[in-house]
Amino acid sequence: MMAELRRCGKHHTSPSAIPTPASGAQGGNGPHRRGSRKGARMLPQPGIYYFPWEVSAGHVPDGNTLRTFGRLCSYDLTQSRVTLMAQHRSDQHRILVCTELVEPFQAQVGSLYTVLGELERQEGGGSVVKARVLTCVEGMNLPLLEQAIREQRQYLQERDGGQ
Structure with missing residues (x-):
């Protein structure tokens, strides 16, 4: 799977990088929040x-x-x-x-x-x-x-x- 991601030339977020309420993310959008935590990765845009x-x-x-x-x-x-x-x-x-x-x-x-x-x-x-x-x-x-x-x-x- 990672080889396929690299082949398309795009960086994609792994599920473990998604902030969740349990990991301390707060806000209205839950796990889809585009957090500003240091080191947190952004989710792709919805389109x-x-x-x-x-x-x-x-x-x-x-x-x-x-x-x-x-x-x-x-x-x-x-x-x-x-x-x-x-x-x-x-x-x-x-x-x-x-x-x-x-x-x-x-x-x-x-x-x-x-x-x-x-x-x-x-x-x-x-x-x-x-x-x-x-x-x-x-x-x-x-x-x-x-x-x-x-x-x-x-x-x-x-x-x-x-x-």
């Missing part, structure tokens, strides 16, 4: 939802943690790569996903997936999402998910604008 067309158009900054979705159209086990596709209006958008940290998994071509991971630019101009979580959500109401993302953005803008 902001982006639409697939925003990811493929380059609207997500390099290194950002994101959540997105799409239909699995191909899986290359030897390269640990999945391609997700999503349609927006008349355009098809593709997202390349590195699956090294989530293997092995049962790829279901044609099924809807959500992914949580970090976006990294590749040599040659493309980008890849280094998946921490890749979940098959076949049967999910996609228009309702898109509406929820828009409403969440609106709420966060209103909340943050009022500060």
Whole structure:
């Protein structure tokens, strides 16, 4: 597992480094608190939802943690790569996903997936999402998910604008 973590070039928090109430962490978020204790490691960011067309158009900054979705159209086990596709209006958008940290998994071509991971630019101009979580959500109401993302953005803008 550690070799896989190093291969993706990311530093990930081990479970023993997560502050818990028993280890003296205090605060409203329990074990997920982003503590300031000396020597404590930070948890990865939870990820902001982006639409697939925003990811493929380059609207997500390099290194950002994101959540997105799409239909699995191909899986290359030897390269640990999945391609997700999503349609927006008349355009098809593709997202390349590195699956090294989530293997092995049962790829279901044609099924809807959500992914949580970090976006990294590749040599040659493309980008890849280094998946921490890749979940098959076949049967999910996609228009309702898109509406929820828009409403969440609106709420966060209103909340943050009022500060």
